[in-house]
Amino acid sequence: MQRRSLLLAAGASLALPTLSLAAAPKASVIIVGGGMAGTTLAKFLRLWDRGIAVTLIDRQPKYVSNIMSSLVLTGQRTVSQLTYTYDSLRRRGVKVVIDEVRAIDVVNARVTLASGAVLQADRVVLAPGIAFEAPAGAYDDQRMPHAWQAGPQTTLLAQQLAAMPENGLAVMSIPPTPYRCPPGPYERACLLADWLRVNKPRAKLLVLDANADFVTEKDNFSSAFFGLHADVIEYRNNVVIESVDAPTMTLYTNTEAITADVINLIPRQRAGRIVTDAGLATANGGRFAPVDVLGYASTAAPRVHVIGDSSATTQPKAGHIANQEAKICADALVRVFNGLPQDTAPVTNSACFSTITQTQASWLTAVFQYDPATRTMVSVPNSSGASDGWSAGHFKDMNTWFSALMADSFA
Ligand SMILES: Cc1cc2nc3c(=O)[nH]c(=O)nc-3n(C[C@H](O)[C@H](O)[C@H](O)COP(=O)(O)OP(=O)(O)OC[C@H]3O[C@@H](n4cnc5c(N)ncnc54)[C@H](O)[C@@H]3O)c2cc1C
Incomplete structure (x- = not known):
């Protein structure tokens, strides 16, 4: 309630x-x-x-x-x-x-x-x-799905992951901010790492982040990336995709060329x-x-x-x-x-849950209020924050929050 x-x-x-x-x-x-x-x-x-x-x-x-x-x-x-x-x-x-x-x-x-x-x-x-801004080069979102607009793209990426070799390499790229759902790519990486560990035990997930650091919920995501999922995830920051070649599944970045079995390229x-x-x-x-x-x-x-x-x-x-x-x-x-x-004094709020494993989640919340001086919505002090770690209880809360939000918008 x-x-x-x-x-x-x-x-x-x-x-x-x-x-x-x-x-x-x-x-x-x-x-x-x-x-x-x-x-x-x-x-x-x-x-x-x-x-x-x-x-x-x-x-x-x-x-x-x-x-x-x-x-x-x-x-x-x-x-x-x-x-x-x-x-x-x-x-x-x-x-x-x-x-x-x-x-x-x-x-x-x-x-x-x-x-x-x-x-x-x-x-x-x-x-x-x-x-989406198509990357330079021979880009094809059927070979390198973004799955960032849910529907056929999501199904396609799921099929490609399922068909990936047991010791395959999956790459996920995170675009520069601002992009849709700041914690979304990091939570997807955590979820996939947990899934790969069970379903493709020798596979790796390389996360290429165009940003300088985790753009949100840094404590939880760095603990998950460098602790819990360190055997599966390799994280590289400041990596910009300059062009792609879909036929050979190659990404040309500002640091090197990378070829992978599955590429979840989330464009700018x-x-x-x-x-x-x-x-x-x-x-x-x-x-x-x-x-x-x-x-x-x-x-x-x-x-x-x-x-x-x-x-x-x-x-x-x-x-x-x-x-x-x-x-x-x-x-x-x-x-x-x-x-x-x-x-003249609107207030908004946001809750966001992130899947850290297939059964556990963390959360992040923020309240914004109108600031007449800057004419923007500013974060209200002491009303924003993140969970201290993740749990099965938060995962359950995530499902409740999701049902309430969707009912509020669609029912
Ligand atoms: C993997 C993933 C996980 C996410 N998780 C969360 C989360 O946990 N919490 C959260 O708060 N947010 C999350 N988000 C973000 C959230 O989905 C978006 O912020 C939200 O959908 C934005 O709503 P919108 O109405 O602006 O756009 P959308 O929901 O994308 O709706 C846009 C609609 O416009 C229609 N449309 C576009 N152009 C036209 C046109 N020219 N003519 C007719 N129709 C048109 C489209 O068909 C679409 O139905 C997530 C996003 C992703 C990709």
């Missing part, structure tokens, strides 16, 4: 009168992307003001959760167990359109779909997640393509979209908002944060459409 309350915390400041369903909608919102951010926004807009007409557009009829998807690689979860539908949103009165958004008119809040249809609303909210990331094409991705070297975190309006286009991994904020690119940003955005839009004052 406590965790559930935390999930709802971002909307807790909302103190609006009960709003009745108007005969004609008082306002309309188009949401592009039905992932962690987009579905949460659609749900909470309808929960908080049924007078707002909400249209959600996603190119896929169902959503596959990235969260927990590394457990598919070890056979502990299936992709179908991680698949969510939009049925609950439809029951809440959200119009769900399965199509791809090809273009956005950011001034007139208008979107053009692959089918040719053109839709317009009072506001457009972009929640398209991430796009940027905002979903629709954000970049609209000219909104001007932060982080032109990769992500700057926003006003009081309501997630684009700093370049006030009728367009950007939430989730595509936005450039001081918060981590995580599903839990995507859920929280969506609630802040929903609150802000309900206030705008009802002539109510803006909430």
Whole structure:
């Protein structure tokens, strides 16, 4: 119950009168992307003001959760167990359109779909997640899967790992920050090391990190990499992949050429393509979209908002944060459409569990609040931290947290 309350915390400041369903909608919102951010926004807009007409557009009829998807690689979860539908949103009165958004008119809040249809609303909210930057050279994501957008890529990497020779070499590459799910690559490496020890006892996992050090949860990951999993994992930092040759399974790095049996190449990331094409991705070297975190309006286009991994904020690119940003955005839009004052003190929180073995996990949590001086979300002192080590109890808590988060966004 406590965790559930935390999930709802971002909307807790909302103190609006009960709003009745108007005969004609008082306002309309188009949401592009039905992932962690987009579905949460659609749900909470309808929960908080049924007078707002909400249209959600996603190119896929169902959503596959990235969260927990590394457990598919070890056979502990299936992709179908991680698949969510939009049925609950439809029951809440959200119009769900399965199509791809090809273009956005950011001034007139208008979107053009692959089918040719053109839709317009009072506001457009972009929640398209991430796009990958293909490495130089002969890159092929079928030979070097990223499995960083769950679905067929996850299944492919699982198959390649299962077919790897008993004494094979698997390589995982970690891109420079900012990327989706800061602890994700390290937790995947730990999980795979535990799985390899049992299933491919003489195999090794080489982790090539483009960053100078573990980007988060350093104590737990360094204990796991250099202690618990030291017989399987070799960790190299400051390794940048300069080009690749998929036919020969070779990575050319700033230090050497590496050939491996399985390569889980997680490419550098940027905002979903629709954000970049609209000219909104001007932060982080032109990769992500700057926003006003009081309501997630684009700093370049006030009728367009950007939430989730595509936005450039001081918060981590995580599903839990995507859920929280969506609630802040929903609150802000309900206030705008009802002539109510803006909430100038939003608070968000994030919990993250990391699998250190197939049965044990660690955790990391953070609370952010708006800082008017910098106009950013800053970490609240003494409210953030990580577990001291890992345990089976934390693994159990991880499953509870995941179910609560997904229900909060999709049910
Ligand atoms: C292996 C892994 C483990 C993770 N573990 C955790 C974790 O433990 N905790 C955590 O909090 N986070 C975790 N994350 C991160 C989390 O999955 C992301 O931060 C989160 O999904 C971001 O939500 P989003 O809505 O921005 O993007 P997404 O969830 O990716 O949703 C984007 C949606 O937009 C749609 N879309 C994109 N472009 C278009 C278009 N042009 N037209 C129509 N539809 C479009 C896509 O089909 C997709 O459904 C993990 C990620 C990975 C890869």
